Amino acid sequence: MTRLALFGGIYNNYRALEAALEDARRRKVDAVYCLGDLGAFGPYPDRVYPLLRSHEVQCIQGNYDNSLAGGLADCQCGYTDPRDNHFARISYSYTFKNTSEENKAWLRTLPMSLRLETGGRRVLLCHGSPRKINEFLWESTSPDSFLEYLLAEFDADIICVTHTGIKWHRTLAGGRHFINVGVLGRPENDGNIPVWYAVLAIEDGRVEVEFVPVPYDWQGLAADMRAESLPEEFIETVTTGWWTTCLEVLPHKERARGRF
Amino acid sequence: MNYPAIQLTHLDNLWFQVSGTLCNIACTHCFNNSGPNVRTFGFLSLETVREEIEAAARSGVKEIFFTGGEPFLHPEFLDMIALSLERAPTTVLTNGMLIDDRLADRLAEIERSARYSLEIRVSLDGHTEEMNDAIRGRGVFRQAMAAVARLSRRGLLPLVTVVRTWSDEEELATLAGFVRTLREAGYTRPRIKVLPSLPLGRELERASIISTDTLLTEEDLKEYDRELLMCSNSRLVTDRGVWVCPLLVEKSDARLGATLQDASATYELRHNACVTCYQYGTICGNVSSLIEGPASVADSGNGKAP
Numbered sequence: 001m002t003r004l005a006l007f008g009g010i011y012n013n014y015r016a017l018e019a020a021l022e023d024a025r026r027r028k029v030d031a032v033y034c035l036g037d038l039g040a041f042g043p044y045p046d047r048v049y050p051l052l053r054s055h056e057v058q059c060i061q062g063n064y065d066n067s068l069a070g071g072l073a074d075c076q077c078g079y080t081d082p083r084d085n086h087f088a089r090i091s092y093s094y095t096f097k098n099t100s101e102e103n104k105a106w107l108r109t110l111p112m113s114l115r116l117e118t119g120g121r122r123v124l125l126c127h128g129s130p131r132k133i134n135e136f137l138w139e140s141t142s143p144d145s146f147l148e149y150l151l152a153e154f155d156a157d158i159i160c161v162t163h164t165g166i167k168w169h170r171t172l173a174g175g176r177h178f179i180n181v182g183v184l185g186r187p188e189n190d191g192n193i194p195v196w197y198a199v200l201a202i203e204d205g206r207v208e209v210e211f212v213p214v215p216y217d218w219q220g221l222a223a224d225m226r227a228e229s230l231p232e233e234f235i236e237t238v239t240t241g242w243w244t245t246c247l248e249v250l251p252h253k254e255r256a257r258g259r260f
Numbered sequence: 261m262n263y264p265a266i267q268l269t270h271l272d273n274l275w276f277q278v279s280g281t282l283c284n285i286a287c288t289h290c291f292n293n294s295g296p297n298v299r300t301f302g303f304l305s306l307e308t309v310r311e312e313i314e315a316a317a318r319s320g321v322k323e324i325f326f327t328g329g330e331p332f333l334h335p336e337f338l339d340m341i342a343l344s345l346e347r348a349p350t351t352v353l354t355n356g357m358l359i360d361d362r363l364a365d366r367l368a369e370i371e372r373s374a375r376y377s378l379e380i381r382v383s384l385d386g387h388t389e390e391m392n393d394a395i396r397g398r399g400v401f402r403q404a405m406a407a408v409a410r411l412s413r414r415g416l417l418p419l420v421t422v423v424r425t426w427s428d429e430e431e432l433a434t435l436a437g438f439v440r441t442l443r444e445a446g447y448t449r450p451r452i453k454v455l456p457s458l459p460l461g462r463e464l465e466r467a468s469i470i471s472t473d474t475l476l477t478e479e480d481l482k483e484y485d486r487e488l489l490m491c492s493n494s495r496l497v498t499d500r501g502v503w504v505c506p507l508l509v510e511k512s513d514a515r516l517g518a519t520l521q522d523a524s525a526t527y528e529l530r531h532n533a534c535v536t537c538y539q540y541g542t543i544c545g546n547v548s549s550l551i552e553g554p555a556s557v558a559d560s561g562n563g564k565a566p
Contacts, residue, residue: 141377253376
């Protein structure tokens, strides 16, 4: 049996990262993977890196990491609404300014995707989708036919992505799986405070996916964010579990479930 | 002249011109000249819609869109939405005129039982009766607003689609006007998508567009993400065959075949409207966007650090 812990979207939330890594260690997983977007949204970007290194987390680049590594002008988050972009600019310039050159250089060394062969299954890890780093794969807009096309096109039995911020798992024909592993950086727009990661267990070709809620010191995070003068809108999301920004990319079903 | 050629990378977006060019109103900016008794294109049959959805699902389609004309004029349209939603997330482009309480109830039922998202885009071109009806016709504002209210009361969050017919200076006040009007009508968290006007159809006359000579060149497409162009990821099914995109439906060279299966050919960008698609990117996609103005190639991609 191989058990992998998977998460994405840390968004500078070093407190949730610490809690998730501790939880994964208790579960004695075989390896931990981060699917990208180390920065954004939260406080003190450089606090994430030592945790990832000391726990030997294998990371791939998300759009945020790709932007920071390449010194790009924006986060390539894929927003088109001016209000969404306004807030995206605030978190990107904060993260850019507060990420050390050393850590930016380290981001440049990260691969864009990873392939694993375990328990007889071919697993592909990537950020948005295997074809595009910032493609949004929401549960309600990712039809089976499209996911099956991606699995076939990219020669995989299991594809794991993140980027959207809301987890989901679909079992497809032939025992294949598509998993959005969720994010550690902010809650899921459902009024609950915890963030999420995924544990993928594979044994003799059999696949099980468990989503794990991560309680963490969100009051501490909110205090950090205030100390760093990050927008109240971001803090409200941390303390209420409802998204207040980046809403216009949500498809109907995911938007209708939220408060705003 | 050599036109830049765009390959179909993958059929992500399948469009249906479901009611042809038949519409119950005749907007002064309509890019495909739809209106009452306009039968350039006719109704699609339920069977054609079913067959093409199945074909597209086999090749991994991602989203399905229904447009017209006015789609709700089609007597079997609700059946089409339901069967589409079995396969993929589905978007309906409507003027809202026919959405009464009964129809809104049915749409809400269909949406609730679907696995995938149903997006209902209701067109509105002004935040006042005067502004809207000057473009869309008398009485249209009231009916469209009533449709928006009916849908939002039922938990459907319509995407209010607005064609940008104002100047840059008027932008902020105009958008604020839409938000205010929609909130006053009971739509507490309005979703608004602003589209560029298209240099096609009746809009040529309304906006007094004199020249449509500008075309895209290979130079324009250097370092440009071609996947932002609809022709790289979309096709439109009509009752007269399959077109490269919904915009060029009146251009005969944009007809690529009789069915989806024979409409995957590479397309050469021969039209001025292709410039609009190029400038605004995902205009027909489902990301709600408040367009800030055309991005130049230099602004659109990889600039330098902030």
